[in-house]
Amino acid sequence: MSQPTTVPDTTKPQRSEGLWRKSVKRLFKNPGAVIGLAVIVALVLTAIFAPVLAPHPPNRQDPLRSLQAPSAEHRLGTDQFGRDILSRLIYGTRVSLRVGLVAVGIAALIGMPLGLVAGYYGGWIDMTISRVIDLMLAFPGILLALVIVSILGPSLFNVMVAVGVAASPNYARVVRGSVLAAKENVYVESARAIGAYVRGIMMRHILPNILAPVIVLATLGTAGAILSAAALSFLGLGAQPPTAEWGAMLSEGRNYMRLAWWITTFPGIAIMVTVLAVNLLGDGLRDSLDVRLRT
Amino acid sequence: MSVYLLQRFASAFPVLLGLTILVFSLVHLVPGDPAEQMLGEAAVSQEVIENMREQLGLNRPLHEQYLAYVSGLLQGDLGTSFLARRSVADMIGRVLPSTLILTFAGLGVAIVLGVSLGVLAAVNHNSWIDNATMVFALIGVSMPSFWLGLMLIFTFSLQLGWFPATGSGGIERLILPAATLGFAGSAIIARMVRSSMLEVLGQDYIRTARAKGLGPRTVVLQHVLKNAMIPVLTVIGLEFGRLLSGTVVIEVVFSRPGIGRLLVDAILKKDFIVIQGVVLLSACFYLLVNLMIDLSYSLADPRIRYS
Numbered sequence: 001m002s003q004p005t006t007v008p009d010t011t012k013p014q015r016s017e018g019l020w021r022k023s024v025k026r027l028f029k030n031p032g033a034v035i036g037l038a039v040i041v042a043l044v045l046t047a048i049f050a051p052v053l054a055p056h057p058p059n060r061q062d063p064l065r066s067l068q069a070p071s072a073e074h075r076l077g078t079d080q081f082g083r084d085i086l087s088r089l090i091y092g093t094r095v096s097l098r099v100g101l102v103a104v105g106i107a108a109l110i111g112m113p114l115g116l117v118a119g120y121y122g123g124w125i126d127m128t129i130s131r132v133i134d135l136m137l138a139f140p141g142i143l144l145a146l147v148i149v150s151i152l153g154p155s156l157f158n159v160m161v162a163v164g165v166a167a168s169p170n171y172a173r174v175v176r177g178s179v180l181a182a183k184e185n186v187y188v189e190s191a192r193a194i195g196a197y198v199r200g201i202m203m204r205h206i207l208p209n210i211l212a213p214v215i216v217l218a219t220l221g222t223a224g225a226i227l228s229a230a231a232l233s234f235l236g237l238g239a240q241p242p243t244a245e246w247g248a249m250l251s252e253g254r255n256y257m258r259l260a261w262w263i264t265t266f267p268g269i270a271i272m273v274t275v276l277a278v279n280l281l282g283d284g285l286r287d288s289l290d291v292r293l294r295t
Numbered sequence: 296m297s298v299y300l301l302q303r304f305a306s307a308f309p310v311l312l313g314l315t316i317l318v319f320s321l322v323h324l325v326p327g328d329p330a331e332q333m334l335g336e337a338a339v340s341q342e343v344i345e346n347m348r349e350q351l352g353l354n355r356p357l358h359e360q361y362l363a364y365v366s367g368l369l370q371g372d373l374g375t376s377f378l379a380r381r382s383v384a385d386m387i388g389r390v391l392p393s394t395l396i397l398t399f400a401g402l403g404v405a406i407v408l409g410v411s412l413g414v415l416a417a418v419n420h421n422s423w424i425d426n427a428t429m430v431f432a433l434i435g436v437s438m439p440s441f442w443l444g445l446m447l448i449f450t451f452s453l454q455l456g457w458f459p460a461t462g463s464g465g466i467e468r469l470i471l472p473a474a475t476l477g478f479a480g481s482a483i484i485a486r487m488v489r490s491s492m493l494e495v496l497g498q499d500y501i502r503t504a505r506a507k508g509l510g511p512r513t514v515v516l517q518h519v520l521k522n523a524m525i526p527v528l529t530v531i532g533l534e535f536g537r538l539l540s541g542t543v544v545i546e547v548v549f550s551r552p553g554i555g556r557l558l559v560d561a562i563l564k565k566d567f568i569v570i571q572g573v574v575l576l577s578a579c580f581y582l583l584v585n586l587m588i589d590l591s592y593s594l595a596d597p598r599i600r601y602s
Contacts, residue, residue: 135313140536140581143574146543150562150570151324227439231544234441235559250442254548257449264449268442276437283433 023212026288033284039277047094054087058244067260077262079253085262088244089270095245096226096274099160103225104218106164111171112214116202118172119179129172136169142228149237156229156245159238163228167221174217178210185209212289220282223275230271246271303589307582318575319364322351322567329353333377333565347377351568373572378564383572387554391576393463394542394553397476400469401538401545404477405484406531410520412481413488413527418515420493428485435482440541444475444548461550472549476541480534487530491523498522525592532588536581 027033046053055075062082070077076085118129136144148162182188183206191201230247232238239245241252246267253263322329330347352360367374373383416428451471452460458471495501496519504518543555554573561569 131309131313134310135317138310138314138578138582139540139574140577141538141540142543143540143577146540146558146562147321147570147574150565150567151321152326154563223437227437230439231441234439235544235547237559237562247439247441250439250445254445257445258453261449264442264445268439268446271439271442272434272437275439276433279433279437 023288023290027284030284030287032280033288036277036280036282036284039273040281043093043097043274043277046090047097050090050094054084054090056084056087058088058091059083059242067256067263069260070262076266077260079249079260079263080256085249085266088249089246089266091244092246092249092267092270093274095156095239095243096230096271099156099163099229100222100226100278102160103163103167103229104221106161107167107221107225108171108214108218110165111168111173112175114168115172115175115177116179116206119176120183120198120202120206126176130176133169133172133176136166137173139166142166142231145228145232146237149232154237154240156233156239156243159229159232162232163225166228167225170221171214171217174213175210178213179206182206182209216282216286216289219278219285223278223282226271226278227275300590303586307586310582311579314575314578315365315368316361318571318578319361321571321574322353323357325567329567333567335565350377368575373575374568376561376566376569378566379569383569386557386569387572387576390552390554390557393551394539394546394555396469397472397542397545397551397553398535398538400473401476401480401541402531402535404473405480405534405538408477408481409484410488410527412485414492414515414520416485416489417492417496417519418511420496425489428489432482432486435479435485438479440475440479441544441548443478444472444545447471447475448549463551463553468549468551472545472551475548476538476545479541480538483534484527484530487527488523491526492519495519495523528588528591532585535584539577539580 060083062078064082065074065078066080066082068074068078068082074084074086076089078084079088114129114133118126139147142163144166145159145162148165149158152158152161188201188205191205196205229238230245230250233245233247234251236251239248241248249267250264253260253267256263325332328344328348330344330351330353333351334344334347348354352363355363364374371384373387375382376386379386412428412431416425419425448460448471451457459468460471462468501514501518504514509518540555542553543558545551546553546555547559554577557569558573560566561573
């Protein structure tokens with residue numbers, strides 16, 4: 001007895017959807033990633049509902065209540081100006097998440113097109129872009145971000161730009177490597193054969209197939225961006241007073257450590273928990289998407 | 296080996312050239328007139344600004360300025376700070392030893408702690424020791440170093456009085472900054488040592504070494520660790536660069552003199568000549584260390600020959 005044969009519908013990208021669904025399932029089986037995601041969701045909700053959640057206005061000064069230890073009225077104490085630490089931490093969530101996302105967005109917007117063009121065209125275009133990437137990577141750690149801040153001047157926005165630009169070569173390198181492998185695939189050759197435009201091939205055929213490493217890099221990069229931006233604000237080069245930014249709060253409280261440990265302790269814990277959550281999610285995504293980053 | 300060395304130096308040349316162009320451009324990328332920016336509130340008259348432009352050579356054509364800059368660099372002249380009225384090379388020379396001591400001490404902490412924890416985790420794979428080490432590593436890379444530094448000052452200086460909180464000179468003023476600087480690095484190295492060792496532990500020659508009756512200590516130290524070192528060396532090279540730039544924050548936290556603090560002060564005061572000098576020197580150090588790491592591969596694995 002012969003079995004009825006079914007012809008698969010090749011017009012729909014079924015394999016790709018299946019892979020993404022499997023990856024999401026694998027992600028939710030990873031306890032670390034689930035904890036990380038839950039903390040991030042909680043942080044996002046805190047940022048959105050900051051005016052409702054904060055017990056006091058973040059910048060309201062009360063000299064009569066300065067340097068007060070944690071109490072029922074001020075659960076995490078007050079700083080040298082009598083401002084409520086908990087309220088400033090809650091509003092600081094907005095700043096930190098925004099800095100992380102904007103910096104990563106800038107890095108991806110600069111790095112991805114460079115990597116796409118270098119990997120797709122090859123030749124002198126690839127060589128030129130690769131040398132620029134090498135040059136940018138010759139700056140260790142946050143030094144490149146410091147150089148950019150020194151040009152643009154200290155401010156929170158400039159820190160986002162600086163951290164984003166400094167991280168962009170990593171994206172360019174990862175995307176370039178992925179494009180070099182992807183452009184040899186049959187579907188790209190077929191698109192080229194039917195006369196598709198180069199831009200169409202890059203955006204419709206190559207980009208969706210190289211997104212996995214970019215997603216992982218962007219997630220882990222968000223953690224790095226939050227840390228770098230907090231460090232720059234701590235140095236006085238980022239958020240300026242009275243902005244409730246965690247790095248700047250730490251910096252303001254360091255002269256009062258002997259009298260009021262809570263001013264420096266809680267913002268540090270907030271930074272660490274946020275970065276830890278993003279790193280947990282990033283590690284989980286890397287495992288579930290089965291990505292090896294070549295940065 | 297010497298041919299390879301020459302080739303590596305030759306390949307570093309375009310990057311060095313690019314670095315000088317980028318660092319030279321720093322002054323010219325500043326929005327507005329660099330002379331006015333540097334003078335700030337002191338820019339009271341056009342004459343003062345013009346004098347500054349003359350002093351910096353900003354009135355000359357760009358290519359002439361660049362050639363003068365490079366020729367100065369080749370003679371060890373990094374320029375003169377307008378604000379300090381001192382040679383930048385002299386300013387850097389005074390504080391560089393302190394930064395290098397801190398960087399190497401931090402690297403020492405990172406390597407000793409990282410390799411020990413990585414070996415411990417790999418040897419006890421899937422045990423509570425392995426899990427605890429990986430949790431430590433995750434916390435290590437997520438903890439802001441400036442916060443860790445402040446917490447160490449609070450605990451060991453202000454509460455226990457074991458170490459001085461700030462300043463430089465003497466081993467007792469180096470322990471807390473070096474521990475702070477090396478902590479995150481140790482987490483990264485521990486992760487790399489663990490994964491690299493786990494890969495080597497599954498190889499046939501390790502089974503052979505065990506089968507011929509070698510003790511676990513000999514197998515781990517002589518066979519596993521040595522073969523797992525190549526990726527670890529790469530990470531250590533990258534870590535050196537991260538630690539060198541990490542000193543910026545640590546020197547501010549512990550009020551230590553160093554090129555990091557010099558750089559932050561220069562950025563805040565818009566002293567671009569000092570910024571140029573510090574940035575160029577740090578990037579050159581980083582390039583040199585990466586070259587040394589490349590060369591050290593043959594020591595870790597004699598199969599790697601340079602020709």
